Amino acid sequence: MAQSSTETDWVSRFADEVIAEAERRAPGKPVVVASGLSPSGPIHLGNLREVMTPHLVADEIRRRGIEVRHLISWDDYDRYRKVPAGVPGIDESWAQHIGKPLTAVPAPAGSAYPNWAEHFKAAMVEALAELGVEYDPISQTEQYTSGVYREQVLFAMKHRGDIDAILDQYRTKQKPGGKKPQQKQVDEAELEAAEGSGAAAEDDGSSSESGYFPYKPYCASCGKDFTTVTSYDDETTELTYVCAEDQFTETVKLSEFNRGKLVWKVDWPMRWAFEGVIFEPSGVDHSSPGSSFQVGGQIVHIFGGEQPIGPMYAFVGISGMAKMSSSKGGVPTPADALKIMEPQLLRWLYARRRPNQSFKIAFDQEIQRLYDEWDKLESKVTDGSVLPADAAAHTRAVRTAAGELPRTPRPMPYRTLASVVDITAGHDEQTLRILSDLDPTTPLTSLDEVRPRLDRAENWITTQVPADQRTLVREDADTELLSSLDAEGRESLRLLVDGLDSHWSLDGLTTLVYGVPKVMAGLEPDAKPTPELKVAQRTFFALLYRLLVTRETGPRLPTLLLAVGADRVRKLLAA
Numbered sequence: 001m002a003q004s005s006t007e008t009d010w011v012s013r014f015a016d017e018v019i020a021e022a023e024r025r026a027p028g029k030p031v032v033v034a035s036g037l038s039p040s041g042p043i044h045l046g047n048l049r050e051v052m053t054p055h056l057v058a059d060e061i062r063r064r065g066i067e068v069r070h071l072i073s074w075d076d077y078d079r080y081r082k083v084p085a086g087v088p089g090i091d092e093s094w095a096q097h098i099g100k101p102l103t104a105v106p107a108p109a110g111s112a113y114p115n116w117a118e119h120f121k122a123a124m125v126e127a128l129a130e131l132g133v134e135y136d137p138i139s140q141t142e143q144y145t146s147g148v149y150r151e152q153v154l155f156a157m158k159h160r161g162d163i164d165a166i167l168d169q170y171r172t173k174q175k176p177g178g179k180k181p182q183q184k185q186v187d188e189a190e191l192e193a194a195e196g197s198g199a200a201a202e203d204d205g206s207s208s209e210s211g212y213f214p215y216k217p218y219c220a221s222c223g224k225d226f227t228t229v230t231s232y233d234d235e236t237t238e239l240t241y242v243c244a245e246d247q248f249t250e251t252v253k254l255s256e257f258n259r260g261k262l263v264w265k266v267d268w269p270m271r272w273a274f275e276g277v278i279f280e281p282s283g284v285d286h287s288s289p290g291s292s293f294q295v296g297g298q299i300v301h302i303f304g305g306e307q308p309i310g311p312m313y314a315f316v317g318i319s320g321m322a323k324m325s326s327s328k329g330g331v332p333t334p335a336d337a338l339k340i341m342e343p344q345l346l347r348w349l350y351a352r353r354r355p356n357q358s359f360k361i362a363f364d365q366e367i368q369r370l371y372d373e374w375d376k377l378e379s380k381v382t383d384g385s386v387l388p389a390d391a392a393a394h395t396r397a398v399r400t401a402a403g404e405l406p407r408t409p410r411p412m413p414y415r416t417l418a419s420v421v422d423i424t425a426g427h428d429e430q431t432l433r434i435l436s437d438l439d440p441t442t443p444l445t446s447l448d449e450v451r452p453r454l455d456r457a458e459n460w461i462t463t464q465v466p467a468d469q470r471t472l473v474r475e476d477a478d479t480e481l482l483s484s485l486d487a488e489g490r491e492s493l494r495l496l497v498d499g500l501d502s503h504w505s506l507d508g509l510t511t512l513v514y515g516v517p518k519v520m521a522g523l524e525p526d527a528k529p530t531p532e533l534k535v536a537q538r539t540f541f542a543l544l545y546r547l548l549v550t551r552e553t554g555p556r557l558p559t560l561l562l563a564v565g566a567d568r569v570r571k572l573l574a575a
C-alpha cells in the first residue's frame, strides 16, 4: 500500500525526520537504523521494543522506495555478568565463566548451539523471522575478533585524553543507566548487585596509575576481562595489561591484537560513527545526563560522527504470564507471546502506540478483548470506516514492504476459538463440528481455515488459563439443582430447550438465550432490555452455567451451547 499524506502516525513522522537527516548527513547512501540486543540470557519480550521501533520506521522508509538497512547488533562480545536464575540446563558452575565474552561461555546443557550467546540469540532470531522483521545482523564478537574496528580502537586509544575529559564531566554526578537501554528482566536486586560490583566503572573504563584507557583486553590465560592496561605506547601500539584473576601479564601490539573491546560508553558512539546510524531508540533510563546515550552524543564527535535520532521508548509490561509457563526463569520472551498470538497482533501493539507510551502485552483474559478490538479494526478497514491513524497501524501490523504476513484465512473470534478448544480439550473432529455449527450457512470445511489462530488460542488455553478457570462440561444432569427449581425456572429451561433446533447457530442461540427471560417477563423477544430484565437475564445465565459446567460463569453461552451439542444440552437441562 502506498504511503499517503493521511498516514500521520508516529512511524511516518519519524520516517520523514530520518530520511531528511540521512539526506543531510550522507546524501545518496542507504539510510541506517540500528538496534542492539544482548544475548546474556533469555531475551525479554519487553526488549522487543528496541527492535520494533526502528523496524517500523525502516519498513516505512522501505515502502517509500528508499534503501534502508536495519542493523541489529548482537552484543555478544560483552562480558558474562551473572548466572541468570531459572534457566534450564545450567547450575552454579557457570559462575566460573563470569568475565568471559558471552560467545566464550558454554551453552546450557542439551543446547544445539555452540555457546551461550548463540543459544539465546536463536529463539529471538526465530521470533523476528515470524514477525517479518528484516535486518542485517552484526555479531560484535565477529567484528572485534576479526579486527574490523582496528582503526577505531587505535583512534580511541590515541584520543583517550579527550574521551576521558568528556567522561570526567559526569564521573562525580549520579550514575544513571549505564549499559544499553535494554529492559533486562526487571530485577532490582540484579541492578543493585551490578552497581555494587563496579559495573558502573566498567562501562566507561577505569583509570590506573598510568592513565585512562578506553579499551579492555580479555586475558590470554583465563579468557576473562579482569584486566587493567598498565602501559600503552602510541608510537608502537604496544600495550601491557595485567589480569587480576590470575596475575597473568603480557605485552601485545594493539595494531595486531584482536581480543578485547572498547568500553561500553565508547563502543556505542564508535559504532554510531562507524555505521553512520541515523536512528536508534533507547530506553527511558537514558534520558538523564551521564547515561551512555547522552555521553555518547559527545564522544561520537571524536570519531567524526553524529548522534542518531534517538527517541526514548517507554516500558512494555506483561499482564498475567501464568506461572506454569515460566520455565525460563519467569521471563516471557517474544517466542512465548507468538505462541498465544499471531504476529500481526503483536506488531499492532507496537505500531499503534507511540514509543513514549507504555503498554502491556496480555497473557491473561485481556488477550480476548484485545483480539476483539483487532477484529473490529479489521472490519472497519474492510468497510472503509477506519480512521487514518488506525488504518496506518493496521497496515504496519499486517504487512511489511516485502509483502503481507501469512494470515489465518478465516479469522473466527479468538474468544470463540478459545472457548471451543477449552471445551473440546483440543479434539479436532469435535472442534470442527462446533466451529461449523457457528455459521451453518458457510460451514467450515477444514480446521486449516482457522489456523494458525486456532493453534494460538489453544496454546493460550492450555498454557495460560489456570485449571480452575477451565471449562468442564457436566457428564450428568444436576438432578438436585433441577428438582429445586420453581415452576418459572422449569418453564425458562423448557423454552430454551424447545428453541434449540430452530436457533442452532451463533446468532440464533444469542437471540434465544437473551430472549427467554423476555418471554418469561411477558415481553416481545426483541424488546429493549430494562434494568429488571437485565437482572433476570443474569440469573437465567447463572442457572445455565451451573447446570452445564457447575460454575457461575464460563464461555459465552451461545458458544458453550454449540460446543456442548443439542442432545447433551437437552440431557443436562431436562427438568
Ligand SMILES: [Zn+2]
Pocket: 219, 220, 221, 222, 223, 224, 243, 244, 245, 246, 247, 248
Ligand atoms: Zn587472567
